[in-house]
Structures are given as C-alpha cells and as structure tokens.
Amino acid sequence: MEDPAQPVTHGYYTKEIHLTEKKNRGGVESGNRAAGQWRAAARGAVRRARRRRACGWSHGRCRMKSPAHRTRDIERQAGYLKPEHCAPPPPRTSSDTMWFIRDGCGIVCGIITWLLVFYAEFVVVFVMLLPAKNVVYSLFNGVLFNGLAFLALASHARAMCTDPGAVPKGNATKEFIESLQLKPGQVVYKCPKCCSIKPDRAHHCSVCKRCIKKMDHHCPWVNNCVGENNQKYFVLFTMYIALISFHALVMVAFHFVLCFEEDWTKCSNFSPPATVILLILLCFEGLLFLIFTAVMFGTQVHSICTDETGIEQLKKEERRWAKKSKWMNMKVVFGHPFSVAWLSPFATPDHGKADVYQYIV
Numbered sequence: 584m585e586d587p588a589q590p591v592t593h594g595y596y597t598k599e600i601h602l603t604e605k606k607n608r609g610g611v612e613s614g615n616r617a618a619g620q621w622r623a624a625a626r627g628a629v630r631r632a633r634r635r636r637a638c639g640w641s642h643g644r645c646r647m648k649s650p651a652h653r654t655r656d657i658e659r660q661a662g663y664l665k666p667e668h669c670a671p672p673p674p675r676t677s678s679d680t681m682w683f684i685r686d687g688c689g690i691v692c693g694i695i696t697w698l699l700v701f702y703a704e705f706v707v708v709f710v711m712l713l714p715a716k717n718v719v720y721s722l723f724n725g726v727l728f729n730g731l732a733f734l735a736l737a738s739h740a741r742a743m744c745t746d747p748g749a750v751p752k753g754n755a756t757k758e759f760i761e762s763l764q765l766k767p768g769q770v771v772y773k774c775p776k777c778c779s780i781k782p783d784r785a786h787h788c789s790v791c792k793r794c795i796k797k798m799d800h801h802c803p804w805v806n807n808c809v810g811e812n813n814q815k816y817f818v819l820f821t822m823y824i825a826l827i828s829f830h831a832l833v834m835v836a837f838h839f840v841l842c843f844e845e846d847w848t849k850c851s852n853f854s855p856p857a858t859v860i861l862l863i864l865l866c867f868e869g870l871l872f873l874i875f876t877a878v879m880f881g882t883q884v885h886s887i888c889t890d891e892t893g894i895e896q897l898k899k900e901e902r903r904w905a906k907k908s909k910w911m912n913m914k915v916v917f918g919h920p921f922s923v924a925w926l927s928p929f930a931t932p933d934h935g936k937a938d939v940y941q942y943i944v
Contacts, residue, residue: 682746682807686790689806693743696804699868700732700824703831706865710858711838714851728830735823738928739805742817747810748796750779783903786894799883799892814883815917815925815932821880828873835866887916 707728712721755773759780763771772781774794781787786798788808797811809817838850839862847855886892888909891902907915917925918932 682744682749684791684806686803686806689790689803692803693739693806696739697736699872700736700827703827703865703868704729704732706861707831707834710851710853710861711834714849724830724834728827728834731823731827731830734926734928735820735827738816738820738823741928742802742805742809742813742820743807745807745813745816747791747798747808747814748785748812749791749810750774750777750782750785750794750796752793753778755780784892784895797892798894799886800894809883814887816928818880818883818887818916819926819928821876821883825873825876825880828869828876831865831869832873835862835869838862887912 708725712725715721755778760771763780765771773779774781774785774787776787777793779794781794782796785794785796787794788798788801790801791808795808795810797814799809799814801808802817805817805820807813842850842858847858851858853861882893886896890904890907890912894900914921916932918930924930924932
C-alpha cells in the first residue's frame with residue numbers, strides 16, 4: 584500500500600489525501616478513520632482499473648466481448664488445436680450406416696407424431712369417409728388424404744434417420760490437419776467438445792453430441808438436428824403435415840354440415856356422442872398442427888432463401904460466405920435442377936461440393 588501522503592493514481596483519476604497528525608485522542612481516531620477510507624477508495628480504484636484493462640475502455644464505456652468472440656479469439660491461437668490430444672476417429676462399421684439419435688425425449692416425441700397421424704387417419708377413414716353415401720367423394724378424399732399422410736410420415740422418417748451433416752468425431756489429428764494443406768491466411772477451428780475440425784457454419788449440438796454443418800436447430804419432433812443434409816426432408820414434413828391438417832379441417836366442417844341436415848345415426852358407424860367427440864378432437868389436433876407446421880414451414884423457407892440458419896440469425900453471426908440468389912439457395916437445399924423430385928422425400932438432393940474446412944481471414 585502506498586504512503587497516504589503521496590498521490591495515488593489508478594485508472595483515470597488521481598486522488599490525494601493528506602492526513603494531519605492530531606494532538607489529542609479524538610484527533611488520532613479521526614485520522615485512523617480517514618486512513619481506512621483512503622485504503623478502501625484505493626482498493627476500489629485498483630479493481631476498477633483492472634476491469635477497464637480486461638475489457639477495454641472506449642469513450643468512458645466498457646465494451647465486453649461476446650462469448651462467441653472470445654471463443655473465436657482463443658480458437659485462432661496456433662496452440663489451441665492440440666492435435667496430439669485427439670485420438671483418431673473410429674472406423675465406420677456396417678452398424679453405423681443408419682443415423683439415429685438415442686434421446687428419450689426425441690423418441691417419445693417421434694412416436695407421438697406418428698400416433699397423431701394414425702389417429703387422424705382413423706377418424707377420416709372410418710368416421711367420415713366410409714359411412715358417406717357419395718362414393719366419388721369418399722374415394723377422392725381418401726386417396727388424397729392417405730397420399731399426403733404417407734408422404735408426411737416418409738418425410739419424417741427421412742428427417743429422423745438421415746445424417747444432418749455431422750462432422751467426423753475426433754478428426755482433429757495431426758495427420759488430418761496436415762492433409763488440409765492450409766495456405767497462408769487460412770485457419771481451421773477445433774471443437775473442444777467432440778475434438779473435431781469445425782467446418783464453416785457448423786455448430787455443436789449438445790443432444791446429438793456432434794458438430795453439425797449448417798445446423799438450423801435441434802427438433803425433438805423428428806429426434807434429430809435440422810442441418811445441411813436433411814433440411815429438405817424437414818421442410819417437406821412440415822408442408823405435408825400442414826396440408827393434411829387443413830384437409831382434415833375442411834372434411835370435418837363438411838361432415839358437421841351434412842350430419843346436422845340428416846340423422847346422426849346415418850352419418851357415422853359410431854354413436855352420435857362418440858362421433859362428436861372424435862370429430863372435435865380431430866378438429867383441435869388439425870388446428871393446432873396447422874398453425875405450428877405452417878409457421879415452421881414459412882420460417883424454414885425464409886431461412887433457405889436468405890441463406891442464414893436459425894442459429895446464425897439468433898447469434899447474429901457475421902456473414903462470411905458468398906451471397907447467392909434466392910432461387911439458387913432453394914436449389915442448394917432441394918437439388919439441381921428444379922423437378923418433381925423436390926416434393927419427394929425419397930429423392931436425395933445434390934448439394935454440390937465445396938471445401939468447407941477452410942476459412943479465409
């Protein structure tokens with residue numbers, strides 16, 4: 584601690600306290616109190632000066648760096664990669680060909696999704712279409728609804744069991760880094776959680792425990808991340824669910840109108856109370872899923888057209904990739920060129936090739 588009689592400079596101000604010696608006991612106590620106040624002020628000034636040096640000071644305001652920026656600063660250091668600490672990735676076997684996330688919540692949500700679709704199928708077919716007198720009406724709506732439901736479940740299965748773009752785990756080895764043949768001005772980033780080299784626009788998913796390329800979000804309803812390789816199937820899933828929900832609501836409205844005009848016993852093979860309860864539950868399910876999937880479908884299409892994932896929008900990350908037209912961004916996700924295969928969950932899109940591991944700085 585400095586001499587109280589000397590000027591003490593900490594940060595941006597200088598405080599000078601002169602203590603005079605008192606002749607009586609009261610004067611000594613007053614001097615001791617003043618010295619204690621000075622020590623407290625000096626300690627506070629030291630703490631404030633350290634905080635200013637730690638976070639940077641500009642125009643009297645402390646500008647803290649975001650966690651993402653601090654992480655990037657650490658990852659840019661040459662010694663951060665530490666390839667000697669990473670074991671080589673295990674070789675892929677035949678059991679690793681199908682992608683499936685063993686997450687309890689996601690599995691339950693996926694089963695609930697299929698059960699809700701099967702419930703809608705049951706009410707539409709056995710409560711509304713089979714008892715109908717008009718064969719053409721029943722046949723047309725039956726084929727349309729079942730076809731859309733089949734495409735919705737197929738899209739759900741593809742979105743759930745397709746690798747969303749996971750980076751090989753543990754590939755941050757010395758041999759792999761040397762194989763990249765980095766040029767001056769090019770750097771790579773390492774994920775400390777899965778010990779892998781992170782491609783551009785990749786983020787780590789805590790549920791999948793992997794880094795996912797162009798990760799948009801983790802959806803428990805498909806028990807998977809929505810990423811570069813399965814975004815098409817997720818978009819198709821939301822579209823087909825919205826269509827069958829709207830179709831079911833239209834058929835429920837027609838059925839109520841027809842049953843009010845005729846006898847309820849002739850309108851369904853079930854009792855009138857059971858028929859009303861089944862239709863009300865279907866109406867509630869259809870309305871809920873129509874709103875949810877329509878909003879999700881719109882946000883996904885907007886994200887594709889702007890070429891910015893949900894995580895990138897949320898974190899407001901700096902755009903480091905080339906800007907393309909909206910139509911080209913749609914082709915990147917659904918495949919080249921435009922065709923009916925865009926609407927098929929069985930057609931695998933061609934995303935093109937790019938060197939995604941290198942960053943230009």
